[in-house]
Amino acid sequence: MNRYPKPPWYDIKMPKISAGILLYRKTENGLEVFLVHPGGPFFARKDNGAWSVPKGETDGDEDFLATAKHEFNEETGFAIPSGTFLPLGSVEQKGGKIVHAWAIEGDCDPTKLVSNTFSIEWPPHSGKQQSFPEVDHGDFFPMDTARQKINPAQIPFLERLETTLASQEEHNRAG
Numbered sequence: 001m002n003r004y005p006k007p008p009w010y011d012i013k014m015p016k017i018s019a020g021i022l023l024y025r026k027t028e029n030g031l032e033v034f035l036v037h038p039g040g041p042f043f044a045r046k047d048n049g050a051w052s053v054p055k056g057e058t059d060g061d062e063d064f065l066a067t068a069k070h071e072f073n074e075e076t077g078f079a080i081p082s083g084t085f086l087p088l089g090s091v092e093q094k095g096g097k098i099v100h101a102w103a104i105e106g107d108c109d110p111t112k113l114v115s116n117t118f119s120i121e122w123p124p125h126s127g128k129q130q131s132f133p134e135v136d137h138g139d140f141f142p143m144d145t146a147r148q149k150i151n152p153a154q155i156p157f158l159e160r161l162e163t164t165l166a167s168q169e170e171h172n173r174a175g
Contacts, residue, residue, distance in 0.1 A: 015096045019068035020055025021080065022088060022103040022157055025140065031165065032140040033158065034108065035149055036075060039115065039136035041122055051149040053101050053157060054135065064100045075135045077114030081106030088160045093153040101154075103161045110139045 023034035035051040037043065043050050056071030058064060069080050085102040092098055115135040122130040141149055146158055 015092075015098050017058045017064075017098045017100070018055045019058055019064040019071065019100045020053040020102075021068045021072040021085075022053045022101050022161060023072075023081075023106050023108065024103055024161060025105065025107050029142065031143050031162065033143065033146050033161070034110070034138060034140050035146060036113075036115075036135040036138040039133035040118070040120070041132070043136075048148050049150070049152055051141075051146075052151050053099070053154055054138070055099055055101070065102060068100070068102055074116045076108070076138060077112070078108045080104065086161065086164050088157045088164075091153050091156050093151065099154065101157045103157075103164070110137065113138045 025032050025034075034054075036054045037047075037051050054072045054075045056067065056074065058067045065085060072078065072080055081104055083104050083106065085104050088101040088103055090098055090100045113135065115133040117131045117133050119129045119131045121128065122132075143158060143162065147155055150158065
């Protein structure tokens with residue numbers, strides 16, 4: 001028998017923290033952002049509201065931007081372009097996960113995406129392990145479409161990117 005009672009904070013779970021990169025490009029049709037669709041059986045039939053900024057969980061010791069850079073590479077197989085990272089702040093997703101994001105201008109060929117994999121028991125209770133890609137595909141979307149595709153909790157990242165780029169353009173015009 002334990003002689004000491006548990007303190008009130010003992011069962012408090014810390015939220016998971018992820019960091020990601022929102023790649024964007026400017027085209028003749030306007031601003032487009034690169035989003036990824038999660039792989040695996042749970043998202044196979046989901047589209048609108050299921051896409052995400054390429055991201056991954058932090059390990060606690062690593063700088064969040066460093067985590068975002070290597071997770072982008074692990075989830076997509078693409079190198080991070082050189083340039084200036086625009087901080088987009090953080091959001092809290094429905095399950096309590098905190099996501100930090102940065103944007104950078106760049107381009108990639110979505111058809112060449114190669115993701116790392118994860119294994120789960122599938123089908124459930126079958127005793128069989130199957131591997132699935134963390135990301136099954138990625139694509140560039142115009143901002144209006146991106147707002148429909150992205151996890152609703154991540155929409156502020158799109159808004160912050162637009163605000164930041166508009167502010168930069170205004171500053172450049174003012175000279």
